[in-house]
Amino acid sequence: MSSVSDDRSRDRIFWHCRRGLLELDLLLQRFVARHLDALDDGQTAVFVELLEYDDNDLFDMVMKRAEPVNERLSPVLALLRDV
Amino acid sequence: MGNIARRQFDAVVVGAGGSGLRAALQLAEANLKVAVLSKVFPTRSHTVAAQGGVSASLGNEEPDNWHWHMYDTVKGSDYLGDQDAIEFMCRKACDAVVELEHYGMPFDRLDNGKIYQRPFGGHTSNYGERAIKRACAAADRTGHAMLHTLYQRNVRAHTQFFVEWMALDLIRNQAGDVLGVVALEMETGEVMILQAKATLLATGGAGRIYSASTNAFINTGDGLGMAARAGIPLEDMEFWQFHPTGVAGAGVLITEGVRGEGGFLLNKNGERFMERYAPTVKDLASRDVVARAMATEIKEGRGAGKDGEYILLKLDHLGGDVIDKRLPGIREIAKKFANVDPATDPIPVVPTCHYQMGGVPTNVAGQAVMPDGKGGEKIIKGLYAAGECACVSVHGANRLGTNSLLDLLVFGKSAGEQVVKDISADVKSLPDLPADAADKTMARLARLDSATSGERVNDVGAEMRRTMQAHCGVFRFPDSMAEGVKKMLAVAERAKSTFITDKSKVFNTARVEALELDNLIEVALSTMISANARQESRGAHDRSDFPNRDDVNWMKHTLWYKEGNRLEYKPVQLKPMTVESFEPKPRVY
Numbered sequence: 001m002s003s004v005s006d007d008r009s010r011d012r013i014f015w016h017c018r019r020g021l022l023e024l025d026l027l028l029q030r031f032v033a034r035h036l037d038a039l040d041d042g043q044t045a046v047f048v049e050l051l052e053y054d055d056n057d058l059f060d061m062v063m064k065r066a067e068p069v070n071e072r073l074s075p076v077l078a079l080l081r082d083v
Numbered sequence: 084m085g086n087i088a089r090r091q092f093d094a095v096v097v098g099a100g101g102s103g104l105r106a107a108l109q110l111a112e113a114n115l116k117v118a119v120l121s122k123v124f125p126t127r128s129h130t131v132a133a134q135g136g137v138s139a140s141l142g143n144e145e146p147d148n149w150h151w152h153m154y155d156t157v158k159g160s161d162y163l164g165d166q167d168a169i170e171f172m173c174r175k176a177c178d179a180v181v182e183l184e185h186y187g188m189p190f191d192r193l194d195n196g197k198i199y200q201r202p203f204g205g206h207t208s209n210y211g212e213r214a215i216k217r218a219c220a221a222a223d224r225t226g227h228a229m230l231h232t233l234y235q236r237n238v239r240a241h242t243q244f245f246v247e248w249m250a251l252d253l254i255r256n257q258a259g260d261v262l263g264v265v266a267l268e269m270e271t272g273e274v275m276i277l278q279a280k281a282t283l284l285a286t287g288g289a290g291r292i293y294s295a296s297t298n299a300f301i302n303t304g305d306g307l308g309m310a311a312r313a314g315i316p317l318e319d320m321e322f323w324q325f326h327p328t329g330v331a332g333a334g335v336l337i338t339e340g341v342r343g344e345g346g347f348l349l350n351k352n353g354e355r356f357m358e359r360y361a362p363t364v365k366d367l368a369s370r371d372v373v374a375r376a377m378a379t380e381i382k383e384g385r386g387a388g389k390d391g392e393y394i395l396l397k398l399d400h401l402g403g404d405v406i407d408k409r410l411p412g413i414r415e416i417a418k419k420f421a422n423v424d425p426a427t428d429p430i431p432v433v434p435t436c437h438y439q440m441g442g443v444p445t446n447v448a449g450q451a452v453m454p455d456g457k458g459g460e461k462i463i464k465g466l467y468a469a470g471e472c473a474c475v476s477v478h479g480a481n482r483l484g485t486n487s488l489l490d491l492l493v494f495g496k497s498a499g500e501q502v503v504k505d506i507s508a509d510v511k512s513l514p515d516l517p518a519d520a521a522d523k524t525m526a527r528l529a530r531l532d533s534a535t536s537g538e539r540v541n542d543v544g545a546e547m548r549r550t551m552q553a554h555c556g557v558f559r560f561p562d563s564m565a566e567g568v569k570k571m572l573a574v575a576e577r578a579k580s581t582f583i584t585d586k587s588k589v590f591n592t593a594r595v596e597a598l599e600l601d602n603l604i605e606v607a608l609s610t611m612i613s614a615n616a617r618q619e620s621r622g623a624h625d626r627s628d629f630p631n632r633d634d635v636n637w638m639k640h641t642l643w644y645k646e647g648n649r650l651e652y653k654p655v656q657l658k659p660m661t662v663e664s665f666e667p668k669p670r671v672y
Contacts, residue, residue, distance in 0.1 A: 011590040015247070015269065018123055018301050020131035020230075023335055025300045026420065055131045056227045063415055 010036070013048065021055045027062060030083045039076075046076040087265075087521050088275045091513055092118045094502050095264055095279040097250040097306055100128035101226070102470025102491035102498075103285030104233035106449070109499025111240035115506065118277055120248040120266055122301055122595075125234050129287055129299045130491070133226025135203060136218030137183075137488035139176035143197040144216040147208065149173040152217065154210045154665055156486060160479025161622035161632060162667040163319070163640070165656035168475045171447045172486075172493045179492040180219055188232040189221050205483040205672070218485045229488060249595060250305060252524040253282065253313040253466070256517050261451075261465035263516075264309070265524040269595060272588025274528065276521055278513055281465055281502040283449070284310065285495065288439035288471040289606040290323070293556070294548035295435040296334045297326065306472040308602025310443045311609065312523070315463065316453055316642035316651065318474040319441035320606065321614035322623045324482055325557040327374040329435025331393035333420040337413065337432060342366045344409045346398035348377065349429060350385040369672065371557075374434040375625060378558035381433070388431060395429035402426070434557040438482055440623065441613075442474035444642065444653075449473070449498020454642065454651060467502060469494040476640065479655075480622020531597055537582035540597045547574050547600075547607050555611050561628045564615045571611040572648075578604045609643040616650055617641065622670075634667050 013036065017028035028051075039047060050058060050073060060066040062080055096107045099121035110117045121128070140147040153173040157164055184190055184198065191199040200216040208215040221228035237244075247269040254262045254276065263278040289304025290296040307317055328337045342348075347366040350356050360376040361368035368376075377394045380386060387395050398406060403426035406414060417425045444452050446462070449469050455461035470491040477490055554567025578600060583593040619633035620626050639652040657664045 008587075008590050011592050015123075015590065015592050015595075018127075018299075020123070020127045020129050020299055020301075022132070022297055022299045022333075023420070026333055026335070054227070054231075055127060056224055063412070063419075065412075 013051070016048070016051045019055050021059055024055055024059055024062075027080065027083055031080050034083055035079055043076050046073055049073065050076060050080070087525070088273065090118075090275060090277055092116045092277060092279045093506055094118075094281040094283060095120065095277045096283045096285055097264060098128070098285035098287060098470075098472070099125035099244065100285060100287050100470065100491070101130040101229055101233065101488065102495035103283070104230065104237055105492055105495030106283050106285060106467075106469055106499040106502070107242045108233060108237050108240055109496055110502055111237060111242040113503040115503065116243075118243050118245055118279070119237075120245045120250050120264070120277070122247065122249050122305075124246055125244060126230050128230060129302055130230045131227040132297075132299065133229075133488055134223045136201065136220035136225050136485045137180060137229070137492065138203065138206060138217045138483070138485035139180040139219060139489065140173070140217060141177055141180065141198060141200060141219070143193060144200045145208065147215055147217060149176065150662065151208060151210060151215070152176065152206070153659070153662075155206050156477060156483055157665045158211070158668070158670055159205045159481055159483040159486075160477070161481055161670050162479065162634070162638065163322075163476070163621060163655055164479030165476050166659040166664055167656050168447050168477050170659040170662060171497075172477050172489060175493045175497075176489050179489065179496065183229065183232060183492065186232050186236050189228055190219055191221060203484045206485070226488060249598065250309060251527075251598060253309050254278075254516060254520045255313050256514065259463060260514065261313070261463060262514055262520070265521045267595070267598070269590055272591055272594075274521065274524065276516070278516060280506050280513060281467060283498055283502065284443055284466070284468040284472050285470050286472045289603060290436045290439060292547060292551050292603050292607040292610065293323075293436040294545075294552040295329050295331065295433045297329060297336055297435055297437045298334070303599035303603050304472070304606040305599065305602045306468065307442065307609075308605040310451075311605040311645040314644070314646065315451060315466070316444065316644045317441060317606075317609045318444040318640050318642055319476060319480075319613070320609040320643055321617050321641060322440035322480050323436050323610065324438040324440065324623050325374055325434045326437045327370055327377060327434050328396060328432040330417070330421045331388065331431040331433045334435050335416060335420040336435065337396060337416070337430060338410070339370070341396060341398055341410060341413060344398070344405070345401055346396055348373070348432075349387075349395040349397050350380045351387040351391065352385060354385075356380055356385070371625065374557040377434055378556055382558075382560060382563070393431040393433045396432045397429040398425050399427050399429070438487060439471055440474070440476070440478040440480065440482055442472045443468040444640075445469070445473045445475050445494075445498075447475060447494070447497060448501035449494055450501060454653065460653070467498045469498040474640075480624060527601070531581070531583060531594060532586055534580070534582035537580040538577045540581050540583065540593070540600050543574060543577050543581060544600050544603065546577070547571070547604060550574060551607050551610065555614050557625065559614060559624070559626045561626070564611070567611050568615050571608055575604050575608055605645060608645075608648065612648050613641045613643050613650065638667070
């Protein structure tokens, strides 16, 4: 049972993957297609939290130029780094 | 208007990137009631992607003055830029940058505390003598820092943001005055009329009309679509700046530094084709020469890939260590977006659309203008535009690097100032809305909501992007453009019968994407038709059959009207505000 079974919250997550940086648009689109359905509630919440970051900060984390301030974000970030 | 909710403001700003935020700040600080609509949170606007800097002749590093900057901009525009607007922008540049500094923008600094400046392509000292340091930057995050600075300042000024709202159409009355917008709140799916004394478009570029584009997905030309549907012409839409090496199928840029470090381009036969086009400098030829050669190879069937659609950028001969040391980050970018490690395999690249020079025609005060039908020009009352969606025109046929951030600062502010002036001078109360204010928009939505079959939004969008890339790209061939016009007209017909399966109202992204496609189609059509008609090569419009600039017949701006795909032309403003005109010369660097 996935927390994004609710179509509307899924749509909202989709929309929050629309970014100022094309690079993030592309990676997040890929991530959503590959992983979103399989995330549990906790992971989904972390993903939503990652989406709150500014574009360049999030991109730096994804490209391993920066590490997350909170280790709690690391497992989902690892998936994102891998897409 | 039925039961459509209505709210009233002094001004509505559509778009919350750099120009929208700069304009909104001017309005909010004048204590006007302002609504800023944005599809995404303001600091996620595409302005964050601007890295290079913002130009101003501060002279912190070496002597400089606005007149040199003006010369460079006029020349860069290939003499299509309006010299009054260019003078205006270059004169205001220093104040615009200093003002931002005072807002707290974290510019890089010299040891003496002044703003650090670096050289940038096309910016010169003493009218083309040598490169000059004119670009002010905040590391490689200038746009990001600018957007955050302006956003914070707007919060301080109590600007009211409508986040995740999409403006759908302009409201015009019989006299042609603009009275606000019809907009969609994504959260609820509700449509609302935002009535305003002034409507300011700041929706950025529409680079998503091309399959190879550096633009973010949000760059769908919403303001341009709204203007076109409201009978307002779009100016100089044939001029799009391309970068030679974007990752094929993705659009992410591969820095030109790769060729500087010894990387080179190959066609499908493994031939280093730049030797034919530029025997001496080869792959280090200027951007336009390289892009033109790549487009020619692809057009003539020597592109690599399944459909012969891309060129190969080879750098494995440099070795992994050199690549890591001299081109940091490039391997990661290539692996992520091209799925190749350039230390062993070439990167598939194509000329990639980057910046839109055309847009809604405006004067230096940001007021939208159009022909009055009597040989002159009239101001469209109530409508303003600034930034990439506007054509003022300071970039003419080609933009100089760092002039885009300057454009949005200077004209965002001047548009804001003009709105304040206009509202206090002659618009005391809101004019009446016509009875059919939202009818066309509601009909468009009703069609989309009721259609149970038809064209898929993704299919039509993909066909549009393919058509534009193949028939109206960086280098343009007459037979191919003529075919492109036919194809785009057909694509536009298909776009009239799109349908979506998700009919829900709440946060329906499929519906938003269908509405975005409507806007992209207007931009693509205007580009294709304007380009096909312009029988010369000038700046970014490069034709195989008319390789030269033709100042006698074509030193004029294109105006495209949606109705009947009609074209008109208007003269270039060669006369600056106070100084002598820069006479056209060949544009050689």
